[in-house]
Amino acid sequence: MPAATARVVLIGPPAAGKSTIGRLLGDRLGIPFTDTDAMIVAAHGPIAEIFRTRGEARFREIEREVVRRALRRLLDRPGVVSLGGGAILNSGTRAQLKHPAIKVMSIEIDEETASARLHGSHRPLLADEDPVERWKALAEERRPLYESVATATVSASNDPPSTVVNRVVDVLTGLQRAENYAKFAAEDEAAGDADGGYAEDGQRTVADDTDADDTEGSDEA
Ligand SMILES: Nc1ncnc2c1ncn2[C@@H]1O[C@H](COP(=O)(O)OP(=O)(O)OP(=O)(O)O)[C@@H](O)[C@H]1O
Numbered sequence: 393m394p395a396a397t398a399r400v401v402l403i404g405p406p407a408a409g410k411s412t413i414g415r416l417l418g419d420r421l422g423i424p425f426t427d428t429d430a431m432i433v434a435a436h437g438p439i440a441e442i443f444r445t446r447g448e449a450r451f452r453e454i455e456r457e458v459v460r461r462a463l464r465r466l467l468d469r470p471g472v473v474s475l476g477g478g479a480i481l482n483s484g485t486r487a488q489l490k491h492p493a494i495k496v497m498s499i500e501i502d503e504e505t506a507s508a509r510l511h512g513s514h515r516p517l518l519a520d521e522d523p524v525e526r527w528k529a530l531a532e533e534r535r536p537l538y539e540s541v542a543t544a545t546v547s548a549s550n551d552p553p554s555t556v557v558n559r560v561v562d563v564l565t566g567l568q569r570a571e572n573y574a575k576f577a578a579e580d581e582a583a584g585d586a587d588g589g590y591a592e593d594g595q596r597t598v599a600d601d602t603d604a605d606d607t608e609g610s611d612e613a
Pocket residue numbers: 404405406407408409410411412413429474476477509515548551552553554556
């Protein structure tokens with residue numbers, strides 16, 4: 393995965409590992425990492441406090457502004473951005489995530505994994521009698537939104553962060569290869585070589601050095 397072109401956004405439900413994986417991925421690719429929840433906290437104080445004193449609606453406005461800036465900056469230079477679990481509730485954010493230069497990785501976990509990670513959670517939306525049930529409802533409700541913007545989905549249940557990062561890098565590498573191939577094919581076609589150097593029966597029509605040795609009747613031993 394060439395880091396010079398990597399523009400990656402991690403989405404997913406609370407406790408999926410977006411912040412953990414995002415930081416490690418940025419280190420791995422040698423590109424800046426941004427966590428929009430951390431940006432909100434730096435500018436406005438603890439998220440639980442914002443929910444308590446100003447309400448969720450105001451939190452979502454603040455979040456939208458922070459996310460808008462982070463995603464705009466991502467178009468200027470490569471980077472990894474981890475969003476808060478509910479950032480995709482905003483339609484403007486979902487529209488920004490559709491930019492073709494941005495690869496959106498949806499990090500998924502199952503209920504058991506969430507349950508193991510939610511102990512002692514200070515997440516205001518999960519401050520419920522049964523945080524795991526609340527998490528399940530949130531994850532289920534938001535699933536169509538995560539899916540609507542995801543370039544790919546990566547499972548993060550039962551595996552250590554390093555394995556999840558490897559998985560994300562593999563997906564990004566595959567996407568990059570597919571893009572390079574599509575670009576090559578388009579350039580090839582534009583150059584008027586629509587058959588890509590192959591005749592309809594699959595035989596090479598463009599000679600190269602490798603073919604020379606295999607040619608029947610070649611003088612070489
Ligand atoms: N692959 C993993 N294996 C084990 N523990 C993990 C893994 N990924 C993250 N964790 C742990 O799970 C907890 C939640 O991770 P993290 O804060 O990265 O999730 P998040 O998706 O950013 O959550 P939030 O929506 O609250 O921002 C942390 O304690 C983290 O250390």
